[in-house]
Amino acid sequence: MTPVDRRLFTHINWPLLLVIGCLFGIGVLNLYSASGFRMGDGVSLNPYYQKQCVWGVAGFICMVALTFFDYRYLKHVAWPLLAVTIVLLALVPVMGKTVYGAKRWLDFGLFSFQPSEFAKFATLMVGALMLSNDSGKLGWLGLFTVLAAALPPAAMVIVQPDLGSGLNILLVLCGMILYRGLAGRVFKVLLLVVPIVIPCGWFFLKPYQKLRILTLFNPERDPLGSGYHIIQSQIAIGSGQMWGKGFLEGTQSQLRFLPEKHTDFAVAVFAEEWGFVGGVVLVALFCIFLYILVCTARDAKDRFGSFLAAGVFFYFFWQILINMGMVLGIMPVVGIPLPFISYGGSATIVNFCLIGIALNVSMRRFVFKKT
Amino acid sequence: MAKTYEPDSGQQAPRGGLILLQVLILGLFCLFIVRLWYLQIHKGEHFAELARENQMRQASIIAARGMILDRNGKPLAVNEPSFALGMIREDCPDVQGTLQKVAEWTGLDYQVLLDTYIRGKKRSKPFEPLVLISNLSYELLAKIEANAVSWPGLEILTRHKRYYPNGNLLAHVMGYVAEANEEELEKDSRLALGDHVGKQGLELTLEQRLRGEKGLKQIEVDAYGREHDQQVLLEPRAGNSLSLSIDMDLQTFASKQLEGQAGSIVVLEPTTGKVLAFVSQPTYDNNLFVLGIPPKKWKELRDDPMHPIQNRVSQSVYPPGSTFKLLMAACALSEGIIKPTDTVSCSGSYRVGDHDFHCWKKGGHGSVDMRSALVHSCDVYFYQLGEKLGIDRINRFALQAGFGTPTGIDLPHERSGLIPSTAWKKRRYGENWTRGETLNCSIGQGYVQVSPLQLAKFYASLINGGKVIRPSLVLSDPVDVQGQLPITEKDRDFLMKAMVETVNSGTGQKIKRADAMMGAKTGTAQVVKLINADIRAKTKDTPYKYRDHAWIATWGIKDNKSYVVICMVEHGGHGGEDAGPLVRNIYDYLFGPSKPLPPAPKGEAAQAQQPQGRQD
Numbered sequence: 001m002t003p004v005d006r007r008l009f010t011h012i013n014w015p016l017l018l019v020i021g022c023l024f025g026i027g028v029l030n031l032y033s034a035s036g037f038r039m040g041d042g043v044s045l046n047p048y049y050q051k052q053c054v055w056g057v058a059g060f061i062c063m064v065a066l067t068f069f070d071y072r073y074l075k076h077v078a079w080p081l082l083a084v085t086i087v088l089l090a091l092v093p094v095m096g097k098t099v100y101g102a103k104r105w106l107d108f109g110l111f112s113f114q115p116s117e118f119a120k121f122a123t124l125m126v127g128a129l130m131l132s133n134d135s136g137k138l139g140w141l142g143l144f145t146v147l148a149a150a151l152p153p154a155a156m157v158i159v160q161p162d163l164g165s166g167l168n169i170l171l172v173l174c175g176m177i178l179y180r181g182l183a184g185r186v187f188k189v190l191l192l193v194v195p196i197v198i199p200c201g202w203f204f205l206k207p208y209q210k211l212r213i214l215t216l217f218n219p220e221r222d223p224l225g226s227g228y229h230i231i232q233s234q235i236a237i238g239s240g241q242m243w244g245k246g247f248l249e250g251t252q253s254q255l256r257f258l259p260e261k262h263t264d265f266a267v268a269v270f271a272e273e274w275g276f277v278g279g280v281v282l283v284a285l286f287c288i289f290l291y292i293l294v295c296t297a298r299d300a301k302d303r304f305g306s307f308l309a310a311g312v313f314f315y316f317f318w319q320i321l322i323n324m325g326m327v328l329g330i331m332p333v334v335g336i337p338l339p340f341i342s343y344g345g346s347a348t349i350v351n352f353c354l355i356g357i358a359l360n361v362s363m364r365r366f367v368f369k370k371t
Numbered sequence: 372m373a374k375t376y377e378p379d380s381g382q383q384a385p386r387g388g389l390i391l392l393q394v395l396i397l398g399l400f401c402l403f404i405v406r407l408w409y410l411q412i413h414k415g416e417h418f419a420e421l422a423r424e425n426q427m428r429q430a431s432i433i434a435a436r437g438m439i440l441d442r443n444g445k446p447l448a449v450n451e452p453s454f455a456l457g458m459i460r461e462d463c464p465d466v467q468g469t470l471q472k473v474a475e476w477t478g479l480d481y482q483v484l485l486d487t488y489i490r491g492k493k494r495s496k497p498f499e500p501l502v503l504i505s506n507l508s509y510e511l512l513a514k515i516e517a518n519a520v521s522w523p524g525l526e527i528l529t530r531h532k533r534y535y536p537n538g539n540l541l542a543h544v545m546g547y548v549a550e551a552n553e554e555e556l557e558k559d560s561r562l563a564l565g566d567h568v569g570k571q572g573l574e575l576t577l578e579q580r581l582r583g584e585k586g587l588k589q590i591e592v593d594a595y596g597r598e599h600d601q602q603v604l605l606e607p608r609a610g611n612s613l614s615l616s617i618d619m620d621l622q623t624f625a626s627k628q629l630e631g632q633a634g635s636i637v638v639l640e641p642t643t644g645k646v647l648a649f650v651s652q653p654t655y656d657n658n659l660f661v662l663g664i665p666p667k668k669w670k671e672l673r674d675d676p677m678h679p680i681q682n683r684v685s686q687s688v689y690p691p692g693s694t695f696k697l698l699m700a701a702c703a704l705s706e707g708i709i710k711p712t713d714t715v716s717c718s719g720s721y722r723v724g725d726h727d728f729h730c731w732k733k734g735g736h737g738s739v740d741m742r743s744a745l746v747h748s749c750d751v752y753f754y755q756l757g758e759k760l761g762i763d764r765i766n767r768f769a770l771q772a773g774f775g776t777p778t779g780i781d782l783p784h785e786r787s788g789l790i791p792s793t794a795w796k797k798r799r800y801g802e803n804w805t806r807g808e809t810l811n812c813s814i815g816q817g818y819v820q821v822s823p824l825q826l827a828k829f830y831a832s833l834i835n836g837g838k839v840i841r842p843s844l845v846l847s848d849p850v851d852v853q854g855q856l857p858i859t860e861k862d863r864d865f866l867m868k869a870m871v872e873t874v875n876s877g878t879g880q881k882i883k884r885a886d887a888m889m890g891a892k893t894g895t896a897q898v899v900k901l902i903n904a905d906i907r908a909k910t911k912d913t914p915y916k917y918r919d920h921a922w923i924a925t926w927g928i929k930d931n932k933s934y935v936v937i938c939m940v941e942h943g944g945h946g947g948e949d950a951g952p953l954v955r956n957i958y959d960y961l962f963g964p965s966k967p968l969p970p971a972p973k974g975e976a977a978q979a980q981q982p983q984g985r986q987d
Contacts, residue, residue, distance in 0.1 A: 238418025
């Protein structure tokens with residue numbers, strides 16, 4: 001067994017760990033408030049925050065585990081992982097478990113999981129592998145090759161139906177493609193074509209998805225459904241004003257006017273209780289977190305590591321943008337959680353795993369340093 | 372100690388990409404800060420105000436359904452308190468877990484509860500209780516109350532449950548209420564899941580009058596979701612209570628007359644059209660449907676060969692037999708094709724083409740005029756009358772008299788019956804009308820189909836001065852005259868006298884009374900056509916389903932009170948013989964027992980009492 005390089009320990013990305021620690025801490029504290037269905041005697045009946053701590057510990061262990069090997073090893077497992085993912089996704093319609101009308105889970109008796117989470121990892125790695133092959137800008141051939149690898153899993157996730165996760169996979173990949181850079185002619189053509197193609201996607205949306213988009217512009221359109229979410233979320237955030245109503249004092253969340261407040265709308269609880277000041281702090285923490293990931297991508301010792309870090313960056317960037325955009329009423333309601341703040345077992349573990357990969361890349365940035 | 376490192380050449384991160392990422396972070400930061408500033412600082416006061424309003428929850432207050440009483444104030448449909456299990460979904464942190472628990476307590480299927488929840492979610496506001504189970508039994512109620520404390524979001528709701536104290540005595544009239552189904556909820560936006568609506572009978576037709584309007588209350592809640600204060604914003608308006616024309620004591624008495632048999636009895640006030648008794652036997656207990664009838668019980672009712680759910684007064688149609696002859700006579704007089712004194716010779720049969728149409732009396736009635744043809748129900752007379760009139764004139768007159776269309780009584784799903792015409796047959800079968808068919812229809816057989824209620828309406832018009840009045844069940848509703856029989860006072864008087872004579876010396880002697888003016892026309896409706904109509908077995912020797920239907924249509928006037936009573940016994944045999952005594956009992960109830968009659972003259976009465984062939 002090769003001894004572990006001691007330099008690895010000295011090069012641990014402490015700022016990243018610190019920011020993650022802060023965000024996760026805020027998340028748990030916020031869940032304590034959000035899940036506080038408190039009876040008159042002050043008993044909290046639904047301790048989401050406790051469960052979230054358990055997931056956090058599990059995630060932390062996964063994260064640490066993912067730092068113990070050289071990330072370049074992932075080059076060898078990326079394609080097999082993608083193949084396994086596609087097989088698992090194909091199994092979902094056949095033997096998947098239906099929860100709330102959608103088949104997304106595979107049940108293995110002792111545990112069940114969503115193959116769509118796997119798909120995020122697999123496409124991220126395959127994307128990093130393909131895009132880091134050479135350093136030129138991406139031409140048509142390169143672009144189509146990368147898309148051909150990512151589209152099957154994304155499409156299979158979308159038809160589950162899980163539009164949120166499917167779009168997430170596509171968006172991460174698109175982000176990584178932009179990070180690599182497109183050849184001038186490709187970029188110009190896409191600049192013309194994409195704005196035409198995207199509106200065509202409208203016709204493929206399910207009626208409730210269309211309604212969500214229409215509701216964004218006019219929440220009163222569906223005041224008991226998705227409009228209700230937007231209206232209540234804005235009331236909660238807005239009524240927090242400058243300094244917030246105080247911890248555990250948010251009337252909108254405590255009186256349960258706010259729906260899904262421990263998952264997708266968790267940040268509304270935070271903004272209500274901590275006000276504009278708290279909101280700015282949270283947004284700033286997320287931006288610092290993202291900036292550290294940019295630094296990781298910049299300082300990686302090879303292009304594969306850099307693209308892995310960029311993939312992790314986009315994974316979090318889109319989630320933050322979409323979730324906060326939805327809660328703040330500037331994006332349609334899509335079921336995408338806010339990293340480290342929303343409650344959720346598999347999401348928490350996936351988040352920590354991706355941080356583990358970023359840490360892995362970050363720790364090994366000095367190994368082949370120039371002297 | 373600061374160190375600078377550089378990756379291998381050719382392995383550097385894309386410079387443009389790094390700039391892009393930093394621009395994205397900056398954009399993200401600016402976007403969210405601006406939006407937070409807009410919501411929390413710029414519009415903060417506005418949202419704070421909305422948040423204060425949010426602490427007021429609104430809930431509807433159920434309105435009591437109007438009661439239904441009989442003409443003497445006896446309750447026919449009342450409201451009893453009932454309990455439902457509701458869920459306030461925003462108060463319920465774990466919907467699936469809670470439903471699982473409810474399923475455990477109640478033994479109900481989890482999937483059914485989940486479906487109810489998903490359906491209800493679409494139709495209720497987040498803080499409105501969504502009804503999971505209606506009409507909880509006391510046993511279930513106790514179980515849920517004991518356990519619900521640890522499951523937030525569950526709430527026991529107090530509601531009203533319909534109860535019919537007379538159960539099956541009036542089931543066909545009252546119908547029943549039950550939980551609104553998907554279609555009804557879709558149609559009527561005022562309904563919520565778990566609301567009860569009329570499904571059958573008067574409960575259905577009078578739904579809008581009985582239902583009332585829900586009220587609205589505002590509840591102020593504190594930070595723990597506890598109710599602080601309640602304020603009624605809109606008082607609920609209870610539905611109107613209605614009195615029916617039904618006399619429950621008479622209804623009970625009349626029902627007893629048909630006990631063990633299938634058939635119907637209608638008692639009507641001819642001058643107002645108000646129905647005093649509306650008996651359809653056998654019957655069922657409508658209370659069963661209020662709580663949701665158990666599948667086994669429903670199967671039993673549905674598959675019962677006697678069809679207890681069938682309303683035999685307004686939803687069943689039968690050939691009217693000889694009771695139709697009054698209409699034939701009225702039609703002939705109105706058309707002026709015959710004088711009452713014109714005679715016809717009855718030899719026991721009438722030949723049309725190569726087919727003999729028989730009279731019920733094998734030897735024939737000899738020379739008969741209209742009066743004796745009605746009194747003795749001579750078929751040959753009416754065959755010839757029908758031939759002279761033709762089916763289309765009969766059709767026109769019958770429609771004016773209220774046949775062939777629903778009577779318009781306040782009950783749903785009424786049958787029209789059928790009065791054929793040449794055009795109808797062409798349309799229905801693509802064939803021409805035949806003479807023989809006219810003959811059959813002339814004695815109330817063949818295609819002719821009427822409901823007992825239509826017959827009651829027609830007989831009422833004969834004795835009330837010719838007014839065709841809509842039969843009605845609501846006491847306070849005004850008399851609804853739909854038309855006028857095109858018949859002169861003199862002819863009408865003649866027909867009444869013929870009916871009186873039918874009672875005095877013809878086929879209706881069973882209802883004869885010394886102290887009242889009584890009129891009747893009996894009828895026996897063939898169920899199957901036997902090859903030799905005049906050599907038929909006795910009723911009791913014929914299998915039940917082949918036995919004839921026994922009709923009697925009567926009226927009685929005493930002390931300024933007049934009634935029309937129609938009785939129809941399915942497969943009951945002969946009208947006068949089998950239905951007559953039942954009607955007689957009803958008149959005894961209405962007018963009080965009468966003195967014994969003087970002994971009848973031997974000849975006529977004996978003839979009437981010992982039927983021969985298909986006698987009425």
